Amino acid sequence: MNEMLIRNWNETVQSDDLVYVLGDFTLSRRIEVIESLVGRLNGRKILIMGNHDTRKPRDYIACGFDVATRKPMMIEPGIILMHEPFEDLSFVCPRYIYFFGHVHDKWHPMDDYSNCRCVSAERIDYRPVDFDSLIKGMRRK
Numbered sequence: 001m002n003e004m005l006i007r008n009w010n011e012t013v014q015s016d017d018l019v020y021v022l023g024d025f026t027l028s029r030r031i032e033v034i035e036s037l038v039g040r041l042n043g044r045k046i047l048i049m050g051n052h053d054t055r056k057p058r059d060y061i062a063c064g065f066d067v068a069t070r071k072p073m074m075i076e077p078g079i080i081l082m083h084e085p086f087e088d089l090s091f092v093c094p095r096y097i098y099f100f101g102h103v104h105d106k107w108h109p110m111d112d113y114s115n116c117r118c119v120s121a122e123r124i125d126y127r128p129v130d131f132d133s134l135i136k137g138m139r140r141k
Contacts, residue, residue, distance in 0.1 A: 007129060018043060024101060051102070079096070101120045
């Protein structure tokens with residue numbers, strides 16, 4: 001599985017691309033495993049840590065991520081990246097676009113909102129997706 005994910009990633013991502021990983025990068029806690037995986041992936045990488053990313057943020061940075069954080073991140077005005085979707089849907093604001101992971105191939109109530117999109121690997125054909133394509137797809141939704 002890892003080899004297929006690495007191949008898909010590297011077929012999609014160029015060396016100067018920036019990729020946001022919305023958590024659950026690997027189940028392994030071993031630094032050597034994390035470092036080896038990160039090192040084999042093209043591009044610059046930012047990790048918004050998930051529940052399976054159990055080491056300290058500085059460990060993921062030492063392994064090759066440019067940034068690792070446990071908190072959601074606003075990357076442009078109005079675009080929020082997070083690992084876990086909101087359980088309280090009253091936090092979903094129509095003025096923002098939300099990308100999340102965590103649920104993998106399971107449905108979540110945020111899936112029903114046109115401004116929310118799950119980008120777990122299972123939902124995006126196991127390869128990174130160009131950000132502009134994601135936004136265009138949401139506008140058609």
